[in-house]
Amino acid sequence: MHDHRLQPLLHDLVSTVLAPTSALSGADGQIRPAGVQGLFHADARVLSRVTLEIDGREPEPIGHAVPASGLARFVSLARWLGDREADPTVRVERVRRVTPGAMAEEITIASTASVPFTCTVTVTLASDFAPIEVVKSGGGAVPLKPETNGGELLWRAGDAHVTVTSADGERTEAGPRWEVTLAPGERRTLRWNAAVTDPRAVVAAPAGPREWSRPEIEADDARLVRLARQSLDDLESLRLTVTGAPGETFLGAGVPWFLTLFGRDSIWAARMMLPLGTSLAAGTLRVLARLQGAKTDPATGEAPGKIMHELRRHAFVLDSGLRLPPTYYGTIDATPLWIALLHDAWRWGLPEAEVADLLPALEAALGWLADDGDADGDGFLEYLDSGGRGLANQGWKDSGDAVRFRDGARAEPPIALAEVQGYAHEAALAGAALLEAFGRPGAERWRDYAGRLAGRFRERFWVEGGYPALALDRDKRPVDALTSNIGHLLGTGILTPGEELRIARTLADPAMSGGFGLRTMSAADGGFSPLSYHCGSIWTHDTAIVIAGLARGGHGALAAHLAEGLLAAAETFDYRLPELHAGDERSLMGRAVPYPAACRPQAWSAASALAIVHAAVGLYPDVPGGRVLVRPGAPLGALAVRGLRVAGAPVDVTVDRSGTAQVTGLPSGLRVEGP
Incomplete structure (x- = not known):
């Protein structure tokens, strides 16, 4: 038995982010009071539970997507409702929108059943305002008791608070509640939202459009x-x-x-x-x-x-x-x-x-x-x-x-x-x-x-x-x-061209480049482990830095090989490359193995x-x-x-496929030079 708390795993969670606010849930959309699931603002977890139930039962998940910044969609079924046949006739669509300082959800119950039905929909909420470092250590905090104010629920932690409202739902101390009756072919959308006030946060959302x-x-x-x-x-x-x-x-x-x-x-x-x-x-x-x-x-x-x-x-x-x-x-x-x-x-x-x-x-x-x-x-x-x-x-x-x-x-x-x-x-x-x-x-x-x-x-x-x-x-x-560290030397000027070539050849060895990217440590070294954070795993940004150095130095074949490794890994992770993944051989499973505590999304991984x-x-x-x-x-x-x-x-x-480049639109006064 472990006698200490373990850092929560992340690899199978869905992140919905618009900084400084983020929601981490299961693939079913549920935010359960466990691990690192929650709605976070800056460096605090403002909601530690957001669970949807219909008639006291959780819908059965069948799919999800993160189609845009701050947006996630979850699809599930309520097969105990509607027609008693093989095809499901009651579908639940949950749309989560995260904006800076807020999260809103739309829950749509859609029926293709031949009979009407009535159900009770509830969203159960909790807040613990646990600091991010406590969550990272595998801990949490005692759930706070909400205050009620008209149609609002409010949780306070010092001068920070989170407020939950629902325009058309009944307020309970556990969260919003709706009675829904649908005729054949009908659908109904339920809405609720949470807003965060946090005057002591050290980071905030920019006011203007993106800078690039x-x-x-x-x-x-x-x-x-x-x-x-x-x-x-x-x-x-x-x-x-x-x-x-x-x-x-x-x-x-x-x-x-x-x-x-x-x-x-x-x-x-x-x-x-x-x-x-x-x-x-x-x-x-x-x-x-x-x-x-x-x-x-x-x-x-x-x-x-x-x-x-x-x-x-x-x-x-x-x-x-x-x-x-x-x-x-x-x-x-x-x-x-x-x-x-x-x-x-x-x-x-x-x-x-x-x-x-x-x-x-x-x-x-x-x-x-x-x-x-x-x-x-x-x-x-x-x-x-x-x-x-x-x-x-x-x-x-x-x-x-x-x-x-x-x-x-x-x-x-x-x-x-x-x-x-x-x-x-x-x-x-x-x-x-x-x-x-x-x-x-x-x-x-x-x-x-x-x-x-x-x-x-x-x-x-x-x-x-x-x-x-x-x-x-x-x-x-x-x-x-x-280690991969030596690849960062490429292009810094500290090496001669001959030394750069020696490093490129060293990194090309399968012990370094035989995974989905560049290993942080050679598989032949005594400290190697494919799931070590820094001694055998593959970091997206690390590989990309080395790709950049190799490409500029004329070592295109290895640069392309490493890039292909990251592209293959991207398929595994729905094209949202994580902070790092395991340094296993490509042949082990035919796809990249997650590092289970890797952050995703991460800035330098995305920029890679x-x-x-x-x-x-x-x-x-x-x-x-x-x-x-x-x-x-x-x-x-x-x-x-x-x-x-x-x-x-x-x-x-x-x-083009031969490697010949054409450039248009350069400002006047700039002359183009070849290799």
């Missing part, structure tokens, strides 16, 4: 079209702002645990979406600059110039002993990634005035690279949770067992991750380019920094077997596990669809330099994408 274009995509591979369509819906549903900063839109990291601002996740998602416009990147950059570290605080991980990790209304406390403060800075990679996003957005055409406004934050972030980011002065970025209550690992693989040697032994901190050195190299060169272009000092310092970092990396990280180690441990020993499209069309603008490189790098058949954005202008790209 929605391109039209045609492809030989229909899976790519379906994946992009679903992903664009999901990305729109994850738009958020920080309360009090309505003009700074970013993407919440994921449902249900991470529907808030996450430095690394929000940056990567915005970076992948640059081909659709720079406005989302600008909002993400600005909101993170507003929260940029200004002082040294070991309790929160804050340091001058550092970009934060995550934002909550209160401390995030788990049973494991983890205790993260409301604004937490425990991340080693968000700062160089912020610099890279600013640089890339500038290249894609972010207006110069908006770039200039962010240059003080850029200079502070660069300062962190050489100062607090390198606490022991060895020339590498490393992390250490000095307080013992934060994240033990602070790269994107942030679980406690993520950094292992090839024999499976865990590395001891401080840890210097391989990919983070690549990010730092890229950030230094990006920062130098921006400083020089805007007439600010320091460009040569950061170019020199990058050169010295590349030399140190070459000397210390490469191991027997011909690939870079995952990390250096506290004793500066190479942590020699073979755009990263695959971008790798296939190969459009790389340099608006300040007056040129555009066109180099399709992931051969996925013929592809046409209409409605990309370069410097705000709509751009169309078509790639």
